[in-house]
Amino acid sequence: MGHDQEEDTPPTTPMTVASSVIKDQEEQAWNHRKRTLVAELSEKLITGDLQAKIEAARDIRKVVRRSCGKTRLKFAAAGVIPPLVSMLRCPNLDARQTSLLALLNLSVRNERNKVNIVTAGAVPPLVELLKLQNNGLRELATAAILTLSAAAPNKSAIASSGAAPFLVQILSSGSVQGKVDAVTALHNLSTCKENSVPILDAKAVSPLINLLKECKKYSKFAEKATALLEILSKSKEGRVAITDTDGGILTLVETVEDGSLLSTQHAVGALLSLCESCRAKYREHILNEGAIPGLLRLTVEGTDIARERARILLDLLRDTPQEKKLAPSVLEKIVYDIAIHVNRTDKVADTAKRLLEDMVQRSMEVNMNSGQHRHASRTPAQVPSA
Missing domain, CATH: 1.25.10.10 (Leucine-rich Repeat Variant)
Structure with missing residues (x-):
């Protein structure tokens, strides 16, 4: 057994050692560049003018899309979430769109960032975006609400924000993706136990x-x-x-x-x-x-x-x-056809018999309970004498 294990283990050579060292060096260099990039983009977003903020938000989105989950946390730790949320309120539509895309990418598969984005006040401006006639921004806002509502701590704030009626409108007028996102967001919000106001109405x-x-x-x-x-x-x-x-x-x-x-x-x-x-x-x-x-x-x-x-x-x-009751022969045929669908084996007859027996048994129980109820509801004068 020991001999087999030795054969399964690749031999260590100077080349494999060198390759591993080079890999480690490249990873360290990339991590260093990434840390520098996170710091630079965060600074640009926080202190720059509007155009600089838009460029920083666009670059943050690109970096996050290409990186692992830790990068999302590093950007959040560098303080990018509050300024990105502030940009959602900007009259400039380009600023709104780039910040929204950056926030979406920061929140994907990251519960902590989802909660921090809502805590930073993202929900009211997102609801305002749902009201716009701009379909692109409206559907990006729908995707953002879908993503943020997946985090349990966010559901109450979003459920009580007034977003639901606008999501219902998208069910009728949005793109296919917008409709899918709206249904999923409404489904997320429907599981909120804290909200006393119904999420949906008959519309x-x-x-x-x-x-x-x-x-x-x-x-x-x-x-x-x-x-x-x-x-x-x-x-x-x-x-x-x-x-x-x-x-x-x-x-x-x-x-x-x-x-x-x-x-x-x-x-x-x-x-x-x-x-x-x-x-x-x-x-x-x-x-x-x-x-x-x-x-x-x-x-x-x-x-x-x-x-x-x-x-x-x-x-x-x-x-x-x-x-208007189904004739027994019709009912037996329906049950038999269903039994064939369920089993597709020689157990069809047994399944059909079991289904019919169950229905008969339940019918007897219902009739018995109904009879007992009628008997109990009679007045003494109505009860026949022995």
């Missing part, structure tokens, strides 16, 4: 539904969009907007059928919110879009949360007048 429903229609239902983007729609489904205005948006309920049903584990969980959550709020109003809408096969499949394939939600929703959908 977000239609653009979110339209974006969900266009994207792949199993994508990360779909997961974020359906998470936001599930939140919106908790309010009356949100539920009405989902129903009123062309293809709103159908898009959620399609996501239940084709989405990832997470997006199906959110989509069935939104449908369940609708049906629980008013079964008489929403049940027919959901049934008419062909939801049952996807929901049955979800009771087998989904996350624990999705399975439970699908089962509850199936119970609500099945609680209809007798003439």
Whole structure:
């Protein structure tokens, strides 16, 4: 064994030693040049006139893009964040853009810099940039809010800043990248527990539904969009907007059928919110879009949360007048088709049987509970004598 290890270790030669020494010397020289460059650019940014500041911000961005994460921290330690944030308020649009790009590069993959940028007061000028008609600056500001909102300590300040309505506008009018960034930023802000004011209102429903229609239902983007729609489904205005948006309920049903584990969980959550709020109003809408096969499949394939939600929703959908209930033969065929999709093996019959048994069992439980409730609610005069 020892002999094998010796053979696996390359022999040390004068050339490899010399090569290693040269590498170390080059690295030390580059680190020295970088330290000098950080000091020079920081000084230029802090003390120079406007044109010098713009040039320094542009150079800081270039250096950070080519360097490792430590360089971001070195620039921050040299004090570049406050003057860059101040430039965001400058009437000069070039100054705003170059400082914004520099701040974006300083914040990428660096939690400490993200927090320091918000602490330095970046959020109000970023919100002002979201209001501009200049699409380039507006979408850079969206990307900045997305990046900064990924840091948990920043969420409360951004959530309460009034940025969300402008991000919702970008869902309708922005570029493809702008829309993606806006959805992700809104999703980041939706997880803020400290904010007492809702991040979204019903105006977000239609653009979110339209974006969900266009994207792949199993994508990360779909997961974020359906998470936001599930939140919106908790309010009356949100539920009405989902129903009123062309293809709103159908898009959620399609996501239940084709989405990832997470997006199906959110989509069935939104449908369940609708049906629980008013079964008489929403049940027919959901049934008419062909939801049952996807929901049955979800009771087998989904996350624990999705399975439970699908089962509850199936119970609500099945609680209809007798003439509108699915015939047993139709239900058996649906279940069997789903079992084929789930298994594609000789276990199809077992899966179909298990699905039907589960539905029958839950139906008996619902009927029993309903009967007990009716019995308990009778007055003594209504209870038949023995």
